Amino acid sequence: MNAFKRQVNSKSIVFFAVCALLLVACCVLLFCANITHSVALEQEVRCGIAEHTHHDGCYNGDFLTCKQPAHTHDGNCYIVLLKENDINHILTMLGESESHSLENVITDTMSSALTFNANLNAADADQNEAAPLSPDRVAAFNSTIADQDELPDIVLNENINTMSTLAVGDDTEETPSAGTVTPLNIQAEPDTSNYHANFYVYLDGTWTCLGSLEFTTERSGIRYNSVLPTAEVLELVNGALGTDYAYNSFDIAVASSLNGSYSKTDLGMASVTTTIGYRQQNATARATKYVRLIPEGGSATSTAFNFYTVTFTYPEGTTVTKYVRSGTTITLPAGNYTWSDGDNTYAAEQAVTISGKTTFEANLLGPPTYINVHYDVAFPTVSGVTVTTQPTIAGLAATTVTDEYTENAEVTIRHVSQQSVQGTVNGNSTGLTRVIQFKGWRVGNTNTVIQPNTKLIWDELVRYSNNTTALRLTAVWEYNAKQTATFFIRFDSVAVDTEGNITGQDSNKYTKQIFAAYVGGVDTALSTNNLQSKYGIADTTSDNSYGADQKIRALYGERTDGVWLSAFPTDSFVFENLVQYANTGYLSVDGVPVKAEDLNSREYAIRWYVFKNQDDAWHIDGKLVKKVGLIHVYKTFAGNKELVAEAKSDFYIDATDVSTGVNTVLNLNNYTTHDTVNDKYMWEITDVDYGEYWEITEHPHQFGDSSVKFSVFSEYTVMDAHGDQSINGTGTSLSVKGMTYALDEGVDEVLRAEFTNIYNRSDSIIIKKQDSLTGVSIGGAVFRLYQNGSPLRFTYNQNTARYEYNPTAGTITDLQGNANGYYEICIENFSYDIGPITIREITAPTGYTPIGDIAIGHTGEDETVGILSGNSELIRYISGVLIVGNSTDSSSVTVKKNWECHETEWQDVTVQLLANGKLVTTVIAGVEPQAVLNAANGWTYTWENLPVYVNGTKIEWSVKETAIGSEMAKADGSFVNWLVSYSLPSLSTDENGNENTLLTVINTTKRVMLRLTKTNLWKTAQLTGAAFLLEAVDANGNVLPNEVTKTATTGDAGTLIFDNLKCGVRYRLTETQAPEGYLPLSEYIYFTINEDGTVRVEDSYYAEAGSTAYNLTVKNGQIVDLPESGGMGTRMFYAIGLSLVAIAAGIYIYHLRKRRCYH
Incomplete structure (x- = not known):
């Protein structure tokens, strides 16, 4: 018995738990359902009235002027009220319909009613019923439904709301919008193809076509409705007339032919959809429609919604046209004018009521005291080219702007945000783009073009404005x-x-x-x-x-x-x-x-x-x-011909790659070129890697005949045009670092290692005439030798190419060396015992200063010969070799920096000195090729003590700018973010007669503008109120000095502009304030703007480059809260929670009882 009781109790517990669940479910339904006496489930409103609440803009003082009635949808805006119908019957009909939609059940019922009662249709078969419905027609529908057993048993609401029951303001206070007007799209012939509606307005006494729109048809029972989006209609109308009409500002009348019978019955514009054909046969529904704009509430043939063309003609020839509603009072444009319509004269800004087509002509009153400069970017649409981002006024998001200047002002003409815009050529597989280039601002309707950044004084501004108060500048674009x-x-x-x-x-x-x-x-x-x-x-x-x-x-x-x-x-x-x-x-x-x-x-x-x-x-x-790695090794043999000939017999050079140990032997059997005039050999070492070290050592000939008394003078020069390896020295060994070159540009700048050996007999003097700065031998000098004041006489031996001392038979006193500047003088019969030799340069090479007298003789008791007097800085005497250097006139080169931008943009710049168009170090070793110009040195630098001639050639000096701040010049010498120009050299002389060359480098900024768009994660909404900090940073994230820091906040369109940015600079973007309702970004965004305008974003989920140049999109995730009023609410969650609690309690009690039964 107890067991039975326990079993009964367990079943009771389960039963109560189930009951609890049902109870909770009922609570859920009660909480979720908003039960009223009239339920309009899945229905569209049929009152035809838009919801509207009057606000401050709807009143003029205390008077209501709004034409739109105040209205909030209630039960009488719907055609079916469930309180008047059997809900079970309705649910049965919904279940049997394919769509399970109450709206479709309603539509099918009404469509069938039209079939059974022809009187429900208008007289014109093409004009059928359309929303809104009137109560009398609803009553007629109910009568037909009740009479026909075939129709679903459904009762329609006969208390439907109508517009006539609502109050509106006095529309006589209305003033059409005064804005920029786009000319009407007047078509010679309307579009007569199916699915096209041609729209007409009554303009200047005739129906004028505004344009055509495509419409669609929707099935309505066994008939079709012709519809199109109301937004497209308003865009067409407002775009043509320059107005801002809403959908209920006017009515429409429709005909099936241009001059046919127009009707407005049951047709019209709702907030979303405009109906231009209702319940027509399919062929009729899709046929061409002709739509006229008529006054709201007016007849289908009314012309009261009429407009007139109003034209304003300015003295400079500019014409502005507007389309004005008849009876509207307009304000004539401001300015230094009077206005005449041919009959009357008006003052500027006077009010005039328009009652017909009118042309107003402006007449100047006198010199203007102010001028408005109007800019219009006027970016073109190029056929076959897609450009998704259009340029704006530089620094602004707008494409038009007006600046006002008062008398005697100076004006700097604005620029556009993008001078070059690239658009994609449609259907091109190679990624071809078309460049659309800004050429300047056209003045009014003239052919005069003003360049941006041009500075105009007041008189010039008056002249450009044609002595009026307005200067209109329209951007000129080229895109062929x-x-x-x-x-x-x-x-x-x-x-x-x-x-x-x-x-x-x-x-x-x-x-x-x-x-x-x-x-x-x-x-x-x-x-x-x-x-x-x-x-x-x-x-x-x-x-x-x-x-x-x-x-x-x-x-x-x-x-x-x-x-x-x-x-x-x-x-x-x-x-x-x-x-x-x-x-x-x-x-x-x-x-x-x-x-x-x-x-x-x-x-x-x-x-x-x-x-x-x-x-x-x-x-x-x-x-x-x-590119290939090369080293050019040179060897010059100079001096005595016999010694040179023997020295060549076994001469060689070792060139060793230090990194690999591979040695290359250079000798007279494998040279690359031979200069016979200067007896200079060249070997080209290949397979040189960039940066690897080479040891180069020459091995002179070892003369075997000890009876031959001689000396060898050895020196070397390294010339590195692109590095810091240039050097001069004496000896037979040197080391260099490998460089690479493109051989198609020549070998002038290839790394050179040059050895020179001068061979001399002990009975001779060899004079080497050289450029004292470079050590390169030069020809053109003439020497004369004296002893005890008398010139020495010589003969010339053609075979040995040397002068021989002959005091009796000699006839030559002026010694002219060979073309490369060497003189061999045999003094075999000469004695220093009777006095030293004085060597006098009577003619110096062109461009060089003659050296003073040089005395050579015994320097001591051991009869050692050396220099007794002369310019010790320019001469050397080593074992019979007299090296005589000549200096050229001294000159200087000054480079000066001029900035054509704000001082905050100025940065240290680096310039290079060029000699005859080549880097100075390719011809002169030891000259610092670069100089840094900055504020500390007054943006100038002077290279002092430069030669006028080098190696016998006159130098033309120039400079090249290689860096501005951290930005390096491109291969062609230009910069990404700067414009560079060079003035012509300015020559002057100082008090000592030395020449100075002044070179001026001019820099102007070349900056870009970035448009940032803030969106949600799906990019379906653009977000206002997002604040950002933009900083230029290095690779480690350190803020770069002397670079701009920007802050900006997205506006109503969810966009902002960062201007004055550089290409190639790494920027860091920090969100300092998230849009309301959105999560703030927890990470930095790093990006770089490329020179072509593309934006390269470093790895980021929340940012991406825009599809067009100079655009960046940043996304935010939305904050997710539990919904409150208006949504499913928190009550559902409470109900679900109670359900879970009840289930858990029931299961627990059941198992507890079950365990007790077992025990």
């Missing part, structure tokens, strides 16, 4: 395909285009476009062939493209004569873009694949070998040239 140059690299590095053989090539043998630039100075009227003939560049052969490359690179930079390029890619930029092709095995040079890790300036050079015009653009095709 003949004005774009696109850069490609050929995969096999073969220059297939040469002079006389320039053709189109297979695009599969080239990279996709690497770079693009604007081409200026082109006569776009010329044909492709004529353009190529006039401007094209190519080398004569495919072997060497250096000449074409230099000419093409020289195109960079704006000029007034000839063709030019607005930008040019750096070699490093090209290398970066070629990595992908090297990784896939496409790139090769001379058939050898190029490794991605070798794509740098030490291993390869870029050569642009052709500039050619094609149908789609100018093409600049390039190739890779492999």
